Amino acid sequence: MSRSRTTGAALILASVLVLSACGSSASGANDDAASAGRNGEPVTGGTLVYLEHQAHDNLYPPDAGFYPNGGIVNNITDRLVYQDPETLELQPWIATDWQISDDATEYTFTIRDDVTFSDGTPLDAEAVAANFDLYGKGDPDRALIVSEAINNYSRSEVIDETTVRFHFDAPAPGFLQAAATINSGLLHPDTLAGSFEDFAPGNSTEVIGTGPFVITDESLGTSLTLTAREDYDWAPPSREHQGRARLDAVQIEVTPEDSVRVGSLLSGQADVVRYVQAQDEAQVSGAGFDIYAPQTNGVNNSLSIRFGHEILADLRVRQALIAGTDRQEVVDTIYTEHYPLATSTLSSGAAGYVDTSEHLGYDPGRAEELLEEAGWIEGPSGVRTRDGEELRLVVNEAAPQPRSFEALTLISQQWQEIGVDLQILRADAGTYAQAILDPEQVQLYHSMVARADLDVIKSQFHSENRNTLANRVGEDPVLDEELEGLLEAVASEADPDERIAHTQAVQTYLAENAYVIPLFEEPQVYGAGTHVQDFGWESVARPDWYQTWLDQ
Amino acid sequence: MHYLLSRLGQAATVLLVAFTAAFLLLQAMPADALMIRFESPELGLSPQQIADLRIAYGVDAPLHVQYWHSLSGVLRGDLGYSIESGTAVRTILADALPRTLTLAGLSLVVAVLVAFGIAFAAGLSRFAWLRSALRAAPSLFVSVPVFWLGIVLIQIFSFRLGWVPVINPGPVEGLILPVLTLAVPISAPLAQILVRSMDAVSLQPFVTVTRAKGASELWTQWHAVLRNAVLPTMTMAGVLFGELIAGAVVTETVFARAGIGRITEQAVRTQDIPVLQGVVLMAAAVFVAINLTVDLLYPRVDPRLRGKVAAAR
Numbered sequence: 095m096s097r098s099r100t101t102g103a104a105l106i107l108a109s110v111l112v113l114s115a116c117g118s119s120a121s122g123a124n125d126d127a128a129s130a131g132r133n134g135e136p137v138t139g140g141t142l143v144y145l146e147h148q149a150h151d152n153l154y155p156p157d158a159g160f161y162p163n164g165g166i167v168n169n170i171t172d173r174l175v176y177q178d179p180e181t182l183e184l185q186p187w188i189a190t191d192w193q194i195s196d197d198a199t200e201y202t203f204t205i206r207d208d209v210t211f212s213d214g215t216p217l218d219a220e221a222v223a224a225n226f227d228l229y230g231k232g233d234p235d236r237a238l239i240v241s242e243a244i245n246n247y248s249r250s251e252v253i254d255e256t257t258v259r260f261h262f263d264a265p266a267p268g269f270l271q272a273a274a275t276i277n278s279g280l281l282h283p284d285t286l287a288g289s290f291e292d293f294a295p296g297n298s299t300e301v302i303g304t305g306p307f308v309i310t311d312e313s314l315g316t317s318l319t320l321t322a323r324e325d326y327d328w329a330p331p332s333r334e335h336q337g338r339a340r341l342d343a344v345q346i347e348v349t350p351e352d353s354v355r356v357g358s359l360l361s362g363q364a365d366v367v368r369y370v371q372a373q374d375e376a377q378v379s380g381a382g383f384d385i386y387a388p389q390t391n392g393v394n395n396s397l398s399i400r401f402g403h404e405i406l407a408d409l410r411v412r413q414a415l416i417a418g419t420d421r422q423e424v425v426d427t428i429y430t431e432h433y434p435l436a437t438s439t440l441s442s443g444a445a446g447y448v449d450t451s452e453h454l455g456y457d458p459g460r461a462e463e464l465l466e467e468a469g470w471i472e473g474p475s476g477v478r479t480r481d482g483e484e485l486r487l488v489v490n491e492a493a494p495q496p497r498s499f500e501a502l503t504l505i506s507q508q509w510q511e512i513g514v515d516l517q518i519l520r521a522d523a524g525t526y527a528q529a530i531l532d533p534e535q536v537q538l539y540h541s542m543v544a545r546a547d548l549d550v551i552k553s554q555f556h557s558e559n560r561n562t563l564a565n566r567v568g569e570d571p572v573l574d575e576e577l578e579g580l581l582e583a584v585a586s587e588a589d590p591d592e593r594i595a596h597t598q599a600v601q602t603y604l605a606e607n608a609y610v611i612p613l614f615e616e617p618q619v620y621g622a623g624t625h626v627q628d629f630g631w632e633s634v635a636r637p638d639w640y641q642t643w644l645d646q
Numbered sequence: 647m648h649y650l651l652s653r654l655g656q657a658a659t660v661l662l663v664a665f666t667a668a669f670l671l672l673q674a675m676p677a678d679a680l681m682i683r684f685e686s687p688e689l690g691l692s693p694q695q696i697a698d699l700r701i702a703y704g705v706d707a708p709l710h711v712q713y714w715h716s717l718s719g720v721l722r723g724d725l726g727y728s729i730e731s732g733t734a735v736r737t738i739l740a741d742a743l744p745r746t747l748t749l750a751g752l753s754l755v756v757a758v759l760v761a762f763g764i765a766f767a768a769g770l771s772r773f774a775w776l777r778s779a780l781r782a783a784p785s786l787f788v789s790v791p792v793f794w795l796g797i798v799l800i801q802i803f804s805f806r807l808g809w810v811p812v813i814n815p816g817p818v819e820g821l822i823l824p825v826l827t828l829a830v831p832i833s834a835p836l837a838q839i840l841v842r843s844m845d846a847v848s849l850q851p852f853v854t855v856t857r858a859k860g861a862s863e864l865w866t867q868w869h870a871v872l873r874n875a876v877l878p879t880m881t882m883a884g885v886l887f888g889e890l891i892a893g894a895v896v897t898e899t900v901f902a903r904a905g906i907g908r909i910t911e912q913a914v915r916t917q918d919i920p921v922l923q924g925v926v927l928m929a930a931a932v933f934v935a936i937n938l939t940v941d942l943l944y945p946r947v948d949p950r951l952r953g954k955v956a957a958a959r
Contacts, residue, residue, distance in 0.1 A: 143813060149904070151731040159688060234698035237732070242690035294732030296741075314733070314741045315904030347813055349902045353797055354812060361805040363813040494688075524677035524917045527685060541687065553690050560687040568693075 136335070136627065140644040141343040144637070145355045147369040149315045149348045153301045154293040155279040156229055156241035159544075161368070161618070164276050164636040166346070169320055171279025171303035174203055174222065175270060176330035177633045182391065182445060182546050184270055187330040188217070188280065188304070198265040198588035199246075203273075205256050209328050211282045212308045219258040223250035224283045226260055226273075236289035242553055243272035243545065245585050265588045268549035275545065276636060280304055304328070306339040306640045320344040320639070329640065340628075340643040359383060359621050365644070366629060368637070370621040372429045372497055378621040387432035387617035388635035390544035391443040393554040394436040395495055396612040397505075397540050398562035400533040402573045405485065410468040412608035416454060418461035418512040419505055425614050428501045432619055436612035438601050439551065443615070446548050446597030450605035454612065461512045470513070478513035486515040489538035490530050498540055501613065533564040542616050544634035548597045552581040555604075563609055577603060653941075657934040664930035665720065665923065669713055672919045679729035679917045680705050703729070716923065725927075726920035730912070735924040738909060743928065746905035749897070750890040752821060753828035758883065760829060761836035762872075769844050769867050781841060788834035796827040796900035812901065824901045828894065832886055839882050843875035850874075877948055884940040 150162040158167040176187035189203040209217040230247025232240035240247075246264040253259055262269070272278055282302035285292070293301060298312045306329070307320035322339040329336050347364070349355045356374050358364045360381050370378055370385065379385050399412050406412055425435050434442070437451040465478055465485070473479035477486065489505075492498040499518060506516040519529055519536055529535040539562045543554045553559045557566035557578060566572045580600045587593040604610050618635035625645045630638040684691060684699050691699075700706055704715075719726055725735035768780040803823060804812045810819045847853065848871055856870045894907035906925065913921035945951045 145813070157689075232695065234695070234702045237699060237702060239684070239689060239691060239699070240695060289732075291727050291732040291734070294728070294734075296733040296737045313904070314738065315908070316902060345814075347902065348904075349813070350908075351797070351900050351902070354800060354900060354902065357801065357805040358813050361808065363804075363811050522675075522917075523682045523915055524675050527677045527682045530687070531685070539687075558692040559690040562687060 136340055136641075136643045137645065138338075138340050138643070139342050140646070141345055142341050142366065142626070142639065142642065142644060143345050143347060143364045144639075145347050145349040145358060145364045145367040147348075147350060147352075147355070150295060150298075150318070152290065152293050152295070153298055154238055154290065155281065156232070156239050156243075156277045157293075158276045158279065159242070161636065162348075165368070166298075166309070166318065166320070167276045167279045168632050168636045169307040169344070169639050170301065170305040170309060171276070171281060172209070172305050172328065173274050173276075173278055173280065174205070175274040176332065177271065177274040177546060178332065179388070179631055179633050179638075182443075182633055184274055185330055185332045187274075188222075188328065189273075192270070194270065196588065198267045198269070199262045200259060201262075201266075201269055201273075202253070202257065202259040205258065206328055207256050209304050210325070211302050211304050212323060213282065213302055215282065217280065217304055218255050219252045221283050222258050222280065223252050224286055225278070225280050226250055228286050229278055230260075238290055241272065241277040242559065243275050243277045243547070243549070244269065245272075245549065265586045267588055267590070267593055268547050268585060271547035271549070274633070275547075276632065307344065310343075316348050318346045320346070333641070335628075335641045339640050341639055344639050356621065359623070362623070365626050366620055366622040366637070368618065368620055369496075370619045372433065372619075375430050375432070375619065382624065384622045384624055384626070385432070386620040386622060386629060386631075388620075388631045389441060389443045390542070390616050390618060390634045391441050391546040392550040392634065393439060393444075393541075393543040394441050394612040395540075395542040395614050395616040396436065396439065396610050397489060397538045398555075398564075399609055399611065400537050400539065400564040401607070401609060402564055402567065403533045403537045405487065406537055408468045409608060410464040411470070414461040414464035414468070414512065415509070415514065416608050416611050417457045417464065418509055418514065419611055420456045420458075420508050421454065421611070421613055422456065423508070424501050424504055427504060428497050429614060432617045433496075433614040436614050439554075439604050439610050439612055440597070440601060441615040444546065444550065446551075446594045446601075448598040448601050450601055453605040453608070458508075458512055465512065465514075472513055476510065476513060477515045484515060485513060486517065487537045488517045488519050488529075488535060490519045490526065490536050490540055492540040492542075495540065495542060495616070496619075502540065531564075531567075533567060538611075539564070544616070546633035548593055549585050551597055551600050552585045555600075556581045556585075577607075577609075653938055657931075657938065660934055661927060661930050665717070665927055666713075668923050668926040669716065672917070672922055673709060673712075675917060677917065678705055679919055682916050683729055716920075720923075720927065725924045728913075728918050728921045730916045730918045730921075735920050738921060739906075739924050739928055742904055742906045742909050745903055746894055746898075746907065749821065749824055749828065749894060749903070749905060750887060752825045753832060753890055754883065754887055756825055756829035757833035757836055757886075760833035761840055761879070764833070764837040765840035765844055766867065766872065768841055769848070769871065770863065784834040784838040784841070786834075787830050787837075790831060792827060792831055792896045793900060795830060796823070796897055799823045799827055800900070820901075820903075824897050824903065827900070828890065828897050832890060835886065836879055836882060840875060840879045843878050844871050847871045847874045873947075877944070880940060880943065880947065884936050887936055 146162050148162050150166055151160060152163055153167060155167050158164040172188050174187060174189040176185045178185060188209060189205050191204040193202045205219060205222055211217060227250050229241040230244045232238055245268060246262040246266045248261040248263045251259040280303060285302050296314050298309045298318060306323060306326045308323055309318060310321040311319035321343045322341060324338055326338045352371055355367045356378060359367045375385055399406055401407055422435060425433055437449050438447055440447045469480045470478040470485050477484045489502055502518045509516045530539060541562055543550055554562055557572055565574055565577060572578050580603055583596040584593060584600060587596055622629055627643050627645050628641040630641050632638050680700060680703055685696050727734050764780050764783055768777050771777045800812055800823060803809050810822055853870050856866050894905055895911045898905045898908040910925050
């Protein structure tokens, strides 16, 4: 009745084939670091100084989507399953083996018996079960949320010391990958018993995992020290390096100001910095430093067109907006070569990607025709009008995304040419939080999602998740049932090939209905000194310091 | 004694009013921290999950219940937890306050020294050009943007010359550049007021009498003029110190220091009400304390005020 890991591997293989077929230029275009260092044998020891753009705000793993959080959680926790960041293949880690029932409602994991938490307690099946019981169900009373990556979770069942089974109410084909994400980082049962406040900055040294690093020091809002565990000996068997981490410690320093971060790197005060802005890349590489731009492999940086709004309900208007957007100019002007032009809703590095660029061409003449057909005629001020109403739309500035405002300003200029007035919403957090949920206030939603699983497309568009298309507003009924159905099929189809077909169907559907304007495949851009060797990252580009070493 | 008690009573009232005003104003803002934190599409939570969280936090309880809840917390010394990160507000403030006080206090000392230097030199100087250059300095200083000054100082002294590191500095090293950055614009209004009141005092008959009695220019400036010109400057310094704490936002961001300024900026950005209330209470307390100190210091500097205060006692 059960299929073994081989079937799981076949699933992965299929997606890898899709990937290579598409000639992924994305992940780690210039990262020879993933292979051996260029100056001979790796050295153990040393402290690496890493500059973060923002302070972390919590270490509860399902909250680790925020990059500063994820960068820490990724290094202090292990996962049941390891996802190779290059091939996205799922491999054993804390789980040595697993079985998945045919309908993907039961997952049985065999776990290693030699793993200990940093306080010395052994990790057993009981502890693993406790982790997923919390991440799969959350606990509102402790303000601990459900992990976005885990769908349909029902319960855990501890079979013996090293075997644990998870049951799901409905097929959960994305669970194996979910068990590999940082949102499923394994923590000590005592840590899990805490509330949101116990995972907060100030208590970070109390967050106990089994990972290669331990948080040994924290200065609230400014710095955090990760120290290597001497007795760490359970790295994923597929990794080249085994045993303790090569670095003695990683010192994370929060440096919000861009020019200070880059200047500190160039003057040798820091080893690695995150979030090198596109406009600063030339300065970093010009000075002989390395730029790493690993891809985030999920839903591309894009504008979701909220078709529920009365102006945008007309397919021709949506098509006109796409045809009126010179995406290549946006990428060339605002970004760099590390931000490849998007060719679908999904990144070309993502599993299940299909090229939909035929629907994304730039043709301002066609855009104007479509708007004319839809009844939007040229108005006196250059903005098109219909029955006296001006063709005015609002898009949100996506503050976490790189150079969102600059990109949107350029798009707004491009749309002026076709007679569309695009306003950019920049507001205080409260006004913003309300406005982005309301299609009457924000008609185009600028965002992206990083996750290397087929479920990612459902996360972005389903009305119960990120709902970026505003397919449902408040208690109103869902507007596009067909889209909802397609997305649910992706997240609940047990057959791997079928699941890929569903993901492709969603992309095609989104493209044909002109629901999304994909802009570029979003990287995380790091700058590093040339003495930093084997700098690595997990599947969506959060730093992984395990193999890194300093050649000085 | 009675004077001190009534001043303390006033202080408590000011704090209560500040707390209440902050509570009401923050409630009147659009949305709330919980919405910003959990309803952000970034977390992908379903409407049901969000509703459960709102109940757990009690944010939809009637206003007076929430007010009483947080007021009684404050009275017990419990300022609650940050909604954004979950850290106890008391921890956040206790951590940030000393850093900001050190920065602001040192900056004020440096600013006062610079202001006195400018004013005194301008008063003494025999050359007209030097005098006017010194008198122009405050206008120049006040128009230098703190943000720009901070970046320029870092670029020159840390990145180019390598004299002081900005990453991992020692406790003293880490203060040099931020203090300079903050002191320059603060010294400007102090110097301006001091120069102006020294001018005014210089024209008083008693100064002429002092000179006529044969006092040297230095003695005249120091004993006769400066001493009498210092009161308005002191008032200004008291006000500026409060501003220094608030104005530390930019300096703390540029120099990556986690002080009150940066915490306030972050809390405002995320509408983190417990943190903001804590900051308001603390800021009110600091202002009250400084005003009290300045008022109590007046009679020490100016004997004419001693009688008035004594009468008030």
